[in-house]
Amino acid sequence: MASAPDNAPMHLHATHPGQVPDYIARPIMRVENVDVYYGDFRAVTEVNLEFGLHEITALIGPSGCGKSTLLRSLNRMNDLIDGARVDGEILFHGENIYSKGVDPIEVRRRIGMVFQKPNPFPKSIYDNIAYGPRVTGMKVESMDDLVEESLTRAALWDEVKDKLKQSAIGLSGGQQQRLCIARAISVRPDVILMDEPCASLDPIATMRIEDLMQELREQYTIVIVTHNMQQAARVADRTAFFTAQVSEGTGARTGVLVEYGTTTQIFEDPNDQRTEDYISGRFG
Amino acid sequence: MLANTTASDTEATTTASTGGPTTPSGRPPRSSLAGRARPGEAVIKLVLRLAAAVAVLTTIGIVIALLVPAIGFFREVQVFDFLFGDRWAPRFADASFGVIPLVTATLWTTAIALLVAVPLGLGAAIFLSEYARPRVRNTLKPILELLAGIPTVVYGLFALQFIQTTVFREWLRLDTGAFSVLAAGLVMGVMIIPTVASISEDAMSAVPMSLRQGSFALGANRMQTSLRVVFPAALSGVMAAVVLGISRAVGETMIVAIAAGSQARIVTGPLEQGQTMTGFIANAALGDSRVGSLEYDTLYAVGLLLFLITLIVNFISIRLVRRFRQAY
Numbered sequence: 001m002a003s004a005p006d007n008a009p010m011h012l013h014a015t016h017p018g019q020v021p022d023y024i025a026r027p028i029m030r031v032e033n034v035d036v037y038y039g040d041f042r043a044v045t046e047v048n049l050e051f052g053l054h055e056i057t058a059l060i061g062p063s064g065c066g067k068s069t070l071l072r073s074l075n076r077m078n079d080l081i082d083g084a085r086v087d088g089e090i091l092f093h094g095e096n097i098y099s100k101g102v103d104p105i106e107v108r109r110r111i112g113m114v115f116q117k118p119n120p121f122p123k124s125i126y127d128n129i130a131y132g133p134r135v136t137g138m139k140v141e142s143m144d145d146l147v148e149e150s151l152t153r154a155a156l157w158d159e160v161k162d163k164l165k166q167s168a169i170g171l172s173g174g175q176q177q178r179l180c181i182a183r184a185i186s187v188r189p190d191v192i193l194m195d196e197p198c199a200s201l202d203p204i205a206t207m208r209i210e211d212l213m214q215e216l217r218e219q220y221t222i223v224i225v226t227h228n229m230q231q232a233a234r235v236a237d238r239t240a241f242f243t244a245q246v247s248e249g250t251g252a253r254t255g256v257l258v259e260y261g262t263t264t265q266i267f268e269d270p271n272d273q274r275t276e277d278y279i280s281g282r283f284g
Numbered sequence: 285m286l287a288n289t290t291a292s293d294t295e296a297t298t299t300a301s302t303g304g305p306t307t308p309s310g311r312p313p314r315s316s317l318a319g320r321a322r323p324g325e326a327v328i329k330l331v332l333r334l335a336a337a338v339a340v341l342t343t344i345g346i347v348i349a350l351l352v353p354a355i356g357f358f359r360e361v362q363v364f365d366f367l368f369g370d371r372w373a374p375r376f377a378d379a380s381f382g383v384i385p386l387v388t389a390t391l392w393t394t395a396i397a398l399l400v401a402v403p404l405g406l407g408a409a410i411f412l413s414e415y416a417r418p419r420v421r422n423t424l425k426p427i428l429e430l431l432a433g434i435p436t437v438v439y440g441l442f443a444l445q446f447i448q449t450t451v452f453r454e455w456l457r458l459d460t461g462a463f464s465v466l467a468a469g470l471v472m473g474v475m476i477i478p479t480v481a482s483i484s485e486d487a488m489s490a491v492p493m494s495l496r497q498g499s500f501a502l503g504a505n506r507m508q509t510s511l512r513v514v515f516p517a518a519l520s521g522v523m524a525a526v527v528l529g530i531s532r533a534v535g536e537t538m539i540v541a542i543a544a545g546s547q548a549r550i551v552t553g554p555l556e557q558g559q560t561m562t563g564f565i566a567n568a569a570l571g572d573s574r575v576g577s578l579e580y581d582t583l584y585a586v587g588l589l590l591f592l593i594t595l596i597v598n599f600i601s602i603r604l605v606r607r608f609r610q611a612y
Contacts (some may be wrong), residue, residue, distance in 0.1 A: 053403035080415065080500060109503030122517050122610035132502035137513065169611060180498070187502055 012263070020237040024052040024263050027118065029074065029111075030220050032087035034147050036069050041102055043069045044255040044261060047088075051191070056213060056222045058236035060229060065242040066255020067225045074223065075111035076104040092191075109136050110183035116196040118176035120168035120183070125151075125160050128168045128179055133185040146186060153219075154182035155212050174205025181212065181248065185220065192216065195226040198231065210235050229279055232263065239266040241275045351590060353584035356396060360578050366585060372548035372559075372567075376580045379438045381582065383589060385548040389558030392465040392551050393472060393540050394533040399471025401529050405480025406522065412481070413488035414510040425485065432478040440542030443471035448543060452555075461546035462559035472539050487521020488514050492612060527601040531594045537562040561586050579603045 004189040029084040031049040035042055044066035051057050068230045070080070076097060078084040089096045111130075120126050120232045129147045133140050140146050146163070151157040160171070166181055177197060184192055194213075198206040213235050214224055226232050227276040232239050244253045270276045358366070361381045369382015371501045408428065412421050448467035452458045462468075499509040515522065545557025546567055559567070565583055573579040 003531050075501065077501060080497070083525040105505050108501055113497075114502035115494060115497065115501075117494060121490070121495060121498065121513055122612040131499070131512070132504075135499075135504040135508045160376065167610075183498075183502065192424065 011135070020052070020055060020262055022265065024050050024055075024080035024238075026053040027051065027272065028093065030089075030225075031070070031074075032089040032091065032093040034070070034073065034090060036066065036073050037085045038081065039085075040081040041252065042074075042254050044242075047257045049257065049260060051072060051221055051223055052082040052238070053221055054217055054219070056217055056224065056235055058232035058239045059223065059225045059242060059256070060227075060232050060239060060278075061258075063227075064253055064255070065244045067240075068195055069222060069255065070242075071225050072113075074191075074193055075108050077108070077113060077202055079104050097276045102215055105136075107217060109187050110187035110189050111191040111193060112187065114177070114180050114184050114192060114194045114197045116199045118173055118180050118200070120167055120171070120176050120179050122167065124165050125168050125171070125179065126164040129186045130181050132183060136187055138187060142178070149154055149181040150186040151179075151217065153164045153185055154178045155215070174201050174208060177201060177205070177209060178212065181209075181216075185216070186242075189220065191221045191223065194222060196225055196227060199227065206231070229267075233267050236263045239263045239280060241266060241270075242274075243274055243278070287306045287403040293590055294566050313541040314510070343421040347591070350584055353581045354561040355583035357578065357585040359562050360581075361585075370550060372564075374579055377576075378388075378539045381585075383561075383586065385565055386559060386561045386586065387589075388464060388551045389540075389544060389548075389563070390534060392554065392558060392559040393544055393560055394530065395538075396466060396469025396554060397476055397533040397536075398526075398530065401476035401480050401533075402526055403528065404473075406484055407524070408477065408481040409484035409488055409522075409525075410510050410515070412485045414506060414514060425482070429482055430478075431475070431611070432482075434475070436475065436536065437542070439471050439475050440468075440539040441579045443467045443539055443543035447471060451495035458555060461545075461557055463543055464546050464555050465551055465553035465558050468542075468544035469554070471543065472533055472536050475536070475539065476532050479532060480525045480529045483525035484518070484522045486494045487518040491517045494611065516608075516610045517612050520605045520611075522600050523605045526609070527597060530597050534594055534597070535562060535590065541566040561590050565590075 027050045029051040031047050034044065034047045036044040049057075059071060062065050064208055072078045073084075073086045074090060076084065081249075086098055090098060092107070092111065095102070097111075111267060121131060123131070126147055127226050129150050132138075132144060134187065138152070148157060151160060153264075154174060159175060160179075168176065170239065171179060181197075198209050201209065210231065211230075213224070216222060224232075224236065241258045243254050243258050245256045259266060259270060259275045261271075266275060267279055270279065304592055363460065366381050366383055368384065369380060371380040371382045372382045372385040373380045410426075412425055421607065430485050444463070444467070447470060448460070448462070448464055452460055452467060460590040488510075495517060496509055499513045504512070540560045540563045542562055544560055546559050546563065547557060548564065549556075551558035563587055569578070571579075571585070
């Protein structure tokens with residue numbers, strides 16, 4: 001998949017946002033033979049994946065298939081959970097983020113995250129955005145400009161420019177989530193991980209976030225976990241389908257990657273029966 | 285009160301007991317939304333209301349009990365002379381009722397106690413809530429709370445015998461007498477640590493995990509997350525802990541009665557002895573002042589002042605919390 005044939009076939013669909021070739025020309029992250037454990041419990045096993053620069057990759061699959069677990073290991077958020085462990089390598093610009101000497105704090109600055117439930121800090125809108133640059137010691141010429149730029153990119157500036165000093169808690173759910181996206185891009189990450197970012201939003205707010213993702217894709221690489229298959233089909237260039245495999249001996253459920261390809265291929269011409277069953281609604 | 289309870293009973297209805305097709309007597313079924321008398325509920329409500337009323341009435345009673353003798357006192361002594369006089373000598377022939385000496389001693393012991401209890405208490409709270417693993421926290425917190433269970437008379441003896449006599453006079457050879465506000469204040473601070481730590485820890489633990497995750501995901505470290513996100517979000521609880529600490533320090537009696545001294549003179553340094561407001565009340569209440577005498581009323585005037593001071597501290601803190609709190 002990483003190799004790029006000269007005359008690679010293109011799947012072009014006018015309605016689809018991600019008109020990407022079926023090979024990844026410029027990978028930014030690589031997941032190699034990754035197992036994630038919580039104590040003795042193996043949540044995900046044998047995952048191999050690649051994320052292309054300025055692409056949107058969706059991780060889909062039924063509950064308990066380990067997609068969120070995998071997402072959280074991509075920026076070492078799992079470090080915060082007692083007993084969580086990652087085997088294998090996760091390469092970011094070719095460097096294993098789990099190797100010794102790598103600072104998880106720096107990893108998280110370069111690979112940002114947006115959570116399922118909007119979690120703005122109980123501070124002013126301005127301070128929510130300024131928090132990341134301040135704590136990471138970013139050299140900022142004008143914080144006001146940075147705040148405006150981040151909010152503008154997150155398509156929130158016009159709605160909040162007159163109330164920057166007001167608490168972020170007063171915003172609507174959709175606005176809060178766009179604020180969290182603005183907060184994530186304020187520290188200028190390369191990659192933004194999104195863990196079901198629209199799960200708690202209404203359809204209109206969801207649509208705005210999806211539009212926003214298309215704009216952000218120009219500058220960032222996005223990996224999104226979603227339960228909503230239509231959402232994956234609408235926004236993602238590539239889709240990885242995970243499922244939970246039940247071990248015959250112990251009955252333990254472990255997440256496995258079933259199939260990975262362009263979103264068009266996964267949704268229109270899946271190679272694996274399990275993928276086809278899932279996307280056609282026969283399972284999960 | 286009873287009429288009130290039955291009225292509100294009809295609003296809330298359970299569906300469990302209603303809605304059967306017919307009643308045993310064969311009458312047509314009642315509407316499934318109809319109310320039903322629940323006498324147990326009314327009794328419980330009454331008991332709970334009584335419990336609340338007792339607490340409120342007791343407080344009012346205390347205020348009245350303080351006010352009546354205190355009014356007697358202020359018939360004899362000008363309020364101004366009491367509040368701003370700098371000589372406290374209620375038992376002397378030329379009696380003088382300036383409360384400033386007592387207030388200075390209370391301020392000294394309270395300030396010293398807070399200098400010990402607030403940093404250490406908040407430090408302990410941040411450690412327990414943000415750094416300690418669950419097992420460590422579950423072991424350390426009960427031990428810390430044990431400190432709060434030590435009788436204050438034991439703290440008082442410790443302050444007098446060990447801190448003042450052994451440490452200050454024998455080891456450090458400080459220029460101090462048999463008592464000092466410093467010894468009393470330091471030990472009082474230690475006594476208050478569990479109060480401050482435990483309540484602040486509760487407040488910080490209650491801050492949602494998602495806020496910490498949001499902070500870590502931006503590249504903040506644990507200290508930044510604790511101090512800039514968790515602490516401000518828990519501020520109202522933390523302030524409540526500090527205010528409770530202040531109230532305990534101002535009102536603490538045994539430690540200061542034993543270790544701070546018993547001469548009412550204006551305190552100008554931490555190594556001086558001094559009688560606090562509570563110390564005076566404890567000493568004088570042991571004496572044989574006749575009910576209704578001016579000396580007897582003096583106790584209540586000082587008591588009323590103590591009460592007002594804690595009340596003002598509470599009011600100020602509520603204001604501060606309203607202004608600075610970050611509600612999540």
